[in-house]
Amino acid sequence: MSIKNLLIVSTSTVHGKGYLAYCEEAIQSFFSGIEEVIFIPYARPGGITHEEYTEVACKKFNELGFKMRGLHEFDNPIEAIENAKGIFTGGGNTFVLLDQLQKNNLIPAIQKKVSKGLRYMGTSAGSNITGLTVNTTNDMPIVHPESLNALALVPFNLNPHYLDPDPTSKHMGETRETRIKEFHAYNNQVVVGLREGSWLHVQDNKISLEGPLSARIFEKDKTPYELNPSDDFSFLLK
């Protein structure tokens, strides 16, 4: 049986609250018993440096009672993953993040450790990469990774920061729903639209939606539909 411990969080920050504030109890419980969490700062939100980004995450994790070091601080990042008990991958640009993971050959290392029980938490881009591929990211393709295949820690795709169409909008760019429909013209996997304020908790063969909101589920050739935190999400892991 494969062991899995994943916290797949839509966004680090919800409107009006501090960094990771709305889900801090879930984080404390998820990493409970672990002394140090390794932070992967590769997604560089707004183009900030690895150091600047690690400082932000570190401050919050220290406050929650965990030590934290950035993966960029290690001479050998693969070895750092092999020795880690917990990882937090922050959001930013999904293409930049995936490109760095590929270039540092970290994908197999993370996959292997997760299958042995390493606790993995991601927000936004860090959640996107837990899916089969990042073909459903909202981010701008500012760099071009070799492949869009991701960590595949779950057998579906994510769309974090899922946004409902705004009926008052006069903007003609595609809605998120239209984009995911276009994705299904070329791809088959289920996409979970995870709204800001929601997260998925995967533990072994159980998966649940947490937070106050429903999630929107997109299956190829089906009308998209909503599932609530009380609903059964287990079909997603089959």
Place this chain on the structure above:
Amino acid sequence: MSIKNLLIVSTSTVHGKGYLAYCEEAIQSFFSGIEEVIFIPYARPGGITHEEYTEVACKKFNELGFKMRGLHEFDNPIEAIENAKGIFTGGGNTFVLLDQLQKNNLIPAIQKKVSKGLRYMGTSAGSNITGLTVNTTNDMPIVHPESLNALALVPFNLNPHYLDPDPTSKHMGETRETRIKEFHAYNNQVVVGLREGSWLHVQDNKISLEGPLSARIFEKDKTPYELNPSDDFSFLLK
């Protein structure tokens, strides 16, 4: 001297008007004297077929007095480009569009013909690909082209459907401006944010912004700024 005739349109449709209605005079004038325009339907908005998409464009172009055929109708699309006098590339998904152009080896054919005076019009994704690369598209990467290098008909990048930040929004996804700032952490070229209702007209060594709105210009390490239709855009072609 290189000859160029380009109409780089932000969107096919503005809110409340029909397909290509707001810019129909510009289209008529741009393709004036040309009997038949070739339509490139590869971007497949909403996943519709090449046939369905060509029907939409054809209807409008016929109404404006032009014959039109879809590029997918030709046995040899490279030859069709070589024989064309005018091309219109419709919007949809930029990744799908670029991938198809690459797979059909059409990029050099279009570049060569444009340098000999072929008139090229694009909307949305069809405008994105006139830039150096499509790293500044807003679209979802639902397929993964070999490269993001585009037609490079102009020496800068485009961001069609440019959208100002909404000060009332509670959504935490990146604003367009933040995304383009992240782009400039890895890339050097100027990006032109082209709002819905605007288009660029390039003729030989002249370039002008048309439509009622200003455009937002993003240069690396500079504060973004606005240029109006009456301003001089010629620095963009240098």
